[in-house]
Amino acid sequence: MKNPRQVGTHALVSSHKGKRRQGASKRLPRGARKLQREQRRGWDPHARRKELLAEETGTIVRTAQTSIALCYPNPYHTAMSSLGYQVIYRMMNERPSIAAERVVLPDDVDEYRRRRQAPLAIESGRPLSDFDLLAFSVAYDLDIPGFFDLLDLANIPILRSERQAYHPPVLLGGPLTASNALPFGPFIDLAVIGDGELAVAALLDALEKATSREDFLARADGIPGVWIPELHGDRVPPVQKVTVGALPAVGQIVTRHTELSNMFLVEASRGCPRFCKFCLVRNKESPMREPELEAVLRHIPEWAPRVGFVGAAVSEWSGIREALRRVIAMGKGVGVSSLRADRLDEEFVDLLARGGYKTMTVASDAPSQRLRNQMAKAIKTRHLLNAARLAKAAGMKKLKLYVIIGIPGETDDDISELIEFTKECSALMPTALGLSPLVPKLHTPLGDAPFAGVSTVDRTLKRLRKELGGVAEIRSTSAKWAWVEYRMSQGGQDAGLAALQAWKNGGGYRAWADAMASVEERAALEKANQFALWPAAGMR
Numbered sequence: 305m306k307n308p309r310q311v312g313t314h315a316l317v318s319s320h321k322g323k324r325r326q327g328a329s330k331r332l333p334r335g336a337r338k339l340q341r342e343q344r345r346g347w348d349p350h351a352r353r354k355e356l357l358a359e360e361t362g363t364i365v366r367t368a369q370t371s372i373a374l375c376y377p378n379p380y381h382t383a384m385s386s387l388g389y390q391v392i393y394r395m396m397n398e399r400p401s402i403a404a405e406r407v408v409l410p411d412d413v414d415e416y417r418r419r420r421q422a423p424l425a426i427e428s429g430r431p432l433s434d435f436d437l438l439a440f441s442v443a444y445d446l447d448i449p450g451f452f453d454l455l456d457l458a459n460i461p462i463l464r465s466e467r468q469a470y471h472p473p474v475l476l477g478g479p480l481t482a483s484n485a486l487p488f489g490p491f492i493d494l495a496v497i498g499d500g501e502l503a504v505a506a507l508l509d510a511l512e513k514a515t516s517r518e519d520f521l522a523r524a525d526g527i528p529g530v531w532i533p534e535l536h537g538d539r540v541p542p543v544q545k546v547t548v549g550a551l552p553a554v555g556q557i558v559t560r561h562t563e564l565s566n567m568f569l570v571e572a573s574r575g576c577p578r579f580c581k582f583c584l585v586r587n588k589e590s591p592m593r594e595p596e597l598e599a600v601l602r603h604i605p606e607w608a609p610r611v612g613f614v615g616a617a618v619s620e621w622s623g624i625r626e627a628l629r630r631v632i633a634m635g636k637g638v639g640v641s642s643l644r645a646d647r648l649d650e651e652f653v654d655l656l657a658r659g660g661y662k663t664m665t666v667a668s669d670a671p672s673q674r675l676r677n678q679m680a681k682a683i684k685t686r687h688l689l690n691a692a693r694l695a696k697a698a699g700m701k702k703l704k705l706y707v708i709i710g711i712p713g714e715t716d717d718d719i720s721e722l723i724e725f726t727k728e729c730s731a732l733m734p735t736a737l738g739l740s741p742l743v744p745k746l747h748t749p750l751g752d753a754p755f756a757g758v759s760t761v762d763r764t765l766k767r768l769r770k771e772l773g774g775v776a777e778i779r780s781t782s783a784k785w786a787w788v789e790y791r792m793s794q795g796g797q798d799a800g801l802a803a804l805q806a807w808k809n810g811g812g813y814r815a816w817a818d819a820m821a822s823v824e825e826r827a828a829l830e831k832a833n834q835f836a837l838w839p840a841a842g843m844r
């Protein structure tokens with residue numbers, strides 16, 4: 305399906321945000337204003353993308369009859385750490401009649417808005433509105449403002465109902481769809497729920513044969529895992545899961561401008577053999593799928609300086625140690641995306657240190673042993689302490705510990721246990737705590753658990769900061785933003801409309817709280833239960 309109207313690079317954008325920010329810029333001191341003016345004079349949106357392209361290995365540059373913009377609602381630095389995004393990029397470009405290019409959220413959204421500059425494809429520099437399909441990859445509930453920004457900057461109406469026949473259809477995919485895609489309903493034409501690889505071929509067939517947007521949706525209707533809000537309302541299909549035959553998924557582009565700098569990504573396993581009650585990747589919903597060791601290693605290119613083994617439970621993959629040994633023997637650095645403390649021993653940690661690890665990162669996932677047991681997190685305090693000892697012995701410099709707080713039934717005693725435990729760890733080596741309030745996700749046993757509340761979480765964070773000040777570094781998701789995430793992860797389509805309102809009103813916490821005031825809190829959970837769509841919560 306070709307886009308019958310091409311929209312120029314200098315898209316006109318709605319002005320509500322521009323006005324607010326222009327006002328803010330007037331308050332800048334004179335020197336800063338002068339500097340800003342000078343920077344703007346030399347501002348060139350193509351310079352940044354050319355600079356990024358020059359530092360990439362693996363870029364696919366091609367033209368074809370049908371063009372797809374693969375949109376990432378976060379800046380380049382984050383986008384290029386997403387293996388799923390890279391996999392879809394390669395899969396789509398394997399089809400001769402399709403050219404897929406990347407469009408990421410600009411680093412300087414405000415400057416783009418001030419200049420009425422549309423987001424540009426990294427490969428060709430074409431404006432976003434120029435493509436036949438906009439395919440968004442969304443990882444996280446709070447990526448929705450970035451989604452709004454990209455459409456708005458491209459002068460494409462955010463609400464589906466306001467778009468015209470000449471606007472490209474908007475497709476949603478990515479990890480968020482395995483949890484709750486409903487809030488995106490008013491803005492998208494269709495979504496692929498779960499593992500996107502399964503629907504790609506059928507969707508591309510539908511796109512290429514379609515004569516109009518309606519025809520495209522009619523052809524896509526019935527593809528397993530495809531949700532079309534206009535036709536299906538709130539009936540979201542079950543989450544699609546690939547079989548082991550689709551693995552390993554491997555990266556395409558290596559660059560130093562990303563969180564996983566100069567790292568070739570390979571997904572050595574998908575799913576998990578464990579049953580943690582808060583987790584979307586637990587065995588019941590996402591069983592462990594493991595490709596053969598040789599099938600994984602075969603994909604690692606000679607030129608890659610570092611190799612990142614990705615997967616929710618990659619330290620459980622039977623081939624992980626041999627894979628690390630072989631990659632290190634090739635002279636490459638390694639990364640492992642998740643380490644279970646009870647899988648670690650001297651040999652494993654030594655391999656990590658030889659592969660360049662300086663920080664041992666493990667998840668406790670609850671402040672006390674009692675709560676870890678309650679959440680079926682089969683990790684003991686002794687495993688975590690052992691991870692710290694092994695890391696120290698291997699010469700690592702830091703221990704990073706991820707902990708969930710605000711768990712149902714959590715008491716002051718549980719937090720006291722975390723404080724004592726952190727002191728014990730920091731006596732061994734410098735320790736950092738990464739604290740996240742529990743945000744109950746649909747498709748998990750805790751999907752109907754309450755959110756602890758902003759004041760409760762704040763009180764816990766305050767206590768931890770006070771009692772661990774000078775003992776450990778503490779980083780936390782703010783209680784307020786965890787609440788916003790909770791509302792989006794449990795919300796229905798009206799939560800998406802509220803998010804749009806919050807974004808229009810500046811996107812601060814107050815704007816979100818006001819916009820959410822009239823929205824049903826657990827609409828998605830209720831819809832899932834009402835239509836018996838899929839197990840939304842409480843499953844064992």
Ligand code: SF4
Pocket residue numbers: 575576577578579580583584585586587616617
């Ligand atoms: S938290 Fe980790 S170990 Fe637990 S189910 Fe999820 S991926 Fe598996």
